[in-house]
Amino acid sequence: MAGTGTAHLRDGDALLRVENLVVEFPVGRTGLKVNAVSGISFDVMRGETLGLVGESGCGKSTTGRAVMQLRRPTSGSVLFEGQQLTEMSGDKMREARTRMQMIFQDPISSLNPRRKVRDIVMEPLSIWKRGTKAERDARVDEVLEEVGIDPQRAAESQPHQFSGGQCQRISIARALVLNPSLIICDEPVSALDVSVQAQVLNLLEDLKMRYGLTLVFIAHDLAVVKNVSDRVAVMYLGKICEVAPSDELYRQPAHHYTNVLLDSIPVPDPTVVVESTAIDGEPPSPVLPPSGCRFHTRCPAAQERCSAEEPTLREIASGHFVACHFPVYGGEAPVIVRTASATNN
Amino acid sequence: MSNVIQATTRDISGPLLELTDVKTYFKTNRGLVRAVDGVSFTLERGKSLGIVGESGSGKTVLSRSIMGLLPPKASIRQGSVRFEGREIFHLTRSQMRNIWGKEMAMIFQDPMTSLNPLMKIGKQIAEPLKIHLGMDQKTAWATAERLLQDVRIPEATRRLDQYPHELSGGMRQRVMIAIALACGPTLLFADEPTTALDVTVQAQILDLLNEQRKDRNMSLILVTHDLGVVAGHTDEICVMYGGQLVERAPTKVLFANMKMPYTEALMQSIPKIEDASHSRLLAIGGRPPDLVNPPQGCRFAPRCMYARDKCREEMPPLIETEVAGHFYRCWYPVGSPEYHESRARLNEIPVTVGEAS
Numbered sequence: 001m002a003g004t005g006t007a008h009l010r011d012g013d014a015l016l017r018v019e020n021l022v023v024e025f026p027v028g029r030t031g032l033k034v035n036a037v038s039g040i041s042f043d044v045m046r047g048e049t050l051g052l053v054g055e056s057g058c059g060k061s062t063t064g065r066a067v068m069q070l071r072r073p074t075s076g077s078v079l080f081e082g083q084q085l086t087e088m089s090g091d092k093m094r095e096a097r098t099r100m101q102m103i104f105q106d107p108i109s110s111l112n113p114r115r116k117v118r119d120i121v122m123e124p125l126s127i128w129k130r131g132t133k134a135e136r137d138a139r140v141d142e143v144l145e146e147v148g149i150d151p152q153r154a155a156e157s158q159p160h161q162f163s164g165g166q167c168q169r170i171s172i173a174r175a176l177v178l179n180p181s182l183i184i185c186d187e188p189v190s191a192l193d194v195s196v197q198a199q200v201l202n203l204l205e206d207l208k209m210r211y212g213l214t215l216v217f218i219a220h221d222l223a224v225v226k227n228v229s230d231r232v233a234v235m236y237l238g239k240i241c242e243v244a245p246s247d248e249l250y251r252q253p254a255h256h257y258t259n260v261l262l263d264s265i266p267v268p269d270p271t272v273v274v275e276s277t278a279i280d281g282e283p284p285s286p287v288l289p290p291s292g293c294r295f296h297t298r299c300p301a302a303q304e305r306c307s308a309e310e311p312t313l314r315e316i317a318s319g320h321f322v323a324c325h326f327p328v329y330g331g332e333a334p335v336i337v338r339t340a341s342a343t344n345n
Numbered sequence: 346m347s348n349v350i351q352a353t354t355r356d357i358s359g360p361l362l363e364l365t366d367v368k369t370y371f372k373t374n375r376g377l378v379r380a381v382d383g384v385s386f387t388l389e390r391g392k393s394l395g396i397v398g399e400s401g402s403g404k405t406v407l408s409r410s411i412m413g414l415l416p417p418k419a420s421i422r423q424g425s426v427r428f429e430g431r432e433i434f435h436l437t438r439s440q441m442r443n444i445w446g447k448e449m450a451m452i453f454q455d456p457m458t459s460l461n462p463l464m465k466i467g468k469q470i471a472e473p474l475k476i477h478l479g480m481d482q483k484t485a486w487a488t489a490e491r492l493l494q495d496v497r498i499p500e501a502t503r504r505l506d507q508y509p510h511e512l513s514g515g516m517r518q519r520v521m522i523a524i525a526l527a528c529g530p531t532l533l534f535a536d537e538p539t540t541a542l543d544v545t546v547q548a549q550i551l552d553l554l555n556e557q558r559k560d561r562n563m564s565l566i567l568v569t570h571d572l573g574v575v576a577g578h579t580d581e582i583c584v585m586y587g588g589q590l591v592e593r594a595p596t597k598v599l600f601a602n603m604k605m606p607y608t609e610a611l612m613q614s615i616p617k618i619e620d621a622s623h624s625r626l627l628a629i630g631g632r633p634p635d636l637v638n639p640p641q642g643c644r645f646a647p648r649c650m651y652a653r654d655k656c657r658e659e660m661p662p663l664i665e666t667e668v669a670g671h672f673y674r675c676w677y678p679v680g681s682p683e684y685h686e687s688r689a690r691l692n693e694i695p696v697t698v699g700e701a702s
Contacts, residue, residue, distance in 0.1 A: 055543040055544070055545060055546075056514075056543055163632055164400075165632065193399040193400055193570060194399070194570065194571075194572075194611060194614050194615055195399060195610065195611060195614045195628060195629035196399075196628075196632070197614070198614040198615075198616070198626035198627065198628035198629070199628040199629075199630070201616070201626055202625065202626055202628055205623065205625075220543065220544065221544075221616075222544070222618060223615070223616040223617060223618045224616050226616070226618060226620075226622050227616040227620070227622060227623070227624065227626065228622070228623070229622060230622070230623075246622040247621055247622055250618060260545060261544060261545065262618065263548075264544040264545045264547065264548040265544060265573065265618060266547070266548070266551070266571065266573035266574050266576065266577055266578075267573060267576060267577065268572040268573040268576045268600070268612060268615060269576055269600055270576045270577060270596045270597045270600050271597065271600070272576075272577070279545050280549070282513050282515050282516070282543075282545075282546060
């Protein structure tokens, strides 16, 4: 799973275009490094939602942060609205961030506990001195109403007086207030209960329609990602394995890793019997990643070639790209059947 | 005192665990929090039970009440918990100590913080073996190694000498399971055992728990918010809401024929992998009840799409259906004429979902 290569990048009006992004962290003074993101490329069109899925440690959050330049990438290019972010100075970058915002996983700890909620949402406007005081007030009220928080209550209360779901709505309001074109959502619903999760996902969809937002949606839950995304990129150990329109990816996964991920989801239906555990073991360390395809150590279809040669992304169906020498379908051969099958009683 | 417990003859024929009207309240500045408010159920030997609910539904407090893990001074406990025929609900902590580990054990949600970071894995597993079963050092370490093999940790001998930080999250959860299994408990609690883990590892851990349950003829109580997790891994399910049991049924019966609108709503709010992308989710509006001042009638009524006046005024009892062992707490359950009438009415006007939680 290698996923180097840029075959899947599209021509045209991409709002965000990331090429060969590499992020490495040094490991103490050992001279070793954590290969968190190893040369990934993707693009997001205006108004599109790109889902980034993978297990913990696959580099999906690091990718989100590197796009925002919260951690400057080791190498690679990040083009946002035609501007190269990696070469931008700190001041310029701060200004660019008014057009790209981020929502984090833990809604409670990402809000300042000592401030009133209304002030938290107001702060970006005050910093950038947008409009008059009255205009700012009106804008904050509008955004709070939009996400379903009573502005009156927001003026009087601090974050701890709201529930987790409401705090996530407040984070969304804060991200929206400057009218950004891109929002990066890093696991925005994984800390929420299912019933509340559905409310927040519906809200994100509504806001996307209303404001014409472009979203990068990072999550580990495949069903959640499918629900919100137009296109999905599956990551493993710092590489992209597969990119496809979301319905296509779930209907016909081509990469063995995608297959394994789909098989591992617990199905809320007791009549479905999954015969065996989908995969053994855990992802290897990103400090010393496996040679060749990084998934070959756990792959049910691995062959000699996989440990020697790194596959690049290639198109197997319209808009469907996979980085695998022997994909589940669309490859020359051999085609390996799924390891675990779901059968009805 | 411990002699008294041991002297009581064990009732091997009856159910392993029997709860009658268990209540756990906490004293707070705002008033009494009714975290668990009258829960009754029984669990047979070797069976697995799933307790499902949202955060704040009382599922974790219930499992800790049964285990006797709650601070005795801050909580008020009423009702009865019979374990192998003995009443254990009002035992002191030192009396419970004889039951913990040997007869009941618990696996917690967060494997990162539940292990002692300064103690080697081997010592953490051997400790209960030495204390509860009186093993000597050598036997205890040998048993610890075998336990690590049971939970399928590769290179068990080397792992005994490692510290928790040297292991991944999934491996640490396996160590937690090994510790819980060490003294051969008859009842194992797993409180959100896979929430902190990745999906691929989650599947492995759930399979491991079930396999160990069958091998050891142990009962398992799986506490989770995820209906997907309990569907494939339990014999019976209890759905909790606002500190009460709102539906209880054998797993297959529940999924085939859910009666409680809350259970149905919970199912519908899960994004399904088969659904097309961008399909609208059916969210449950509002949020769980305040357990200091719970609603007068049905506790789910304020969020229920099908609620009527009676629901808001009168608390429904737990009613048994024609299927044995299937109970629900609702005046107008899924499938009743009133339910269909409400549904038809809701279909005419556009439903507004997604109000502030």
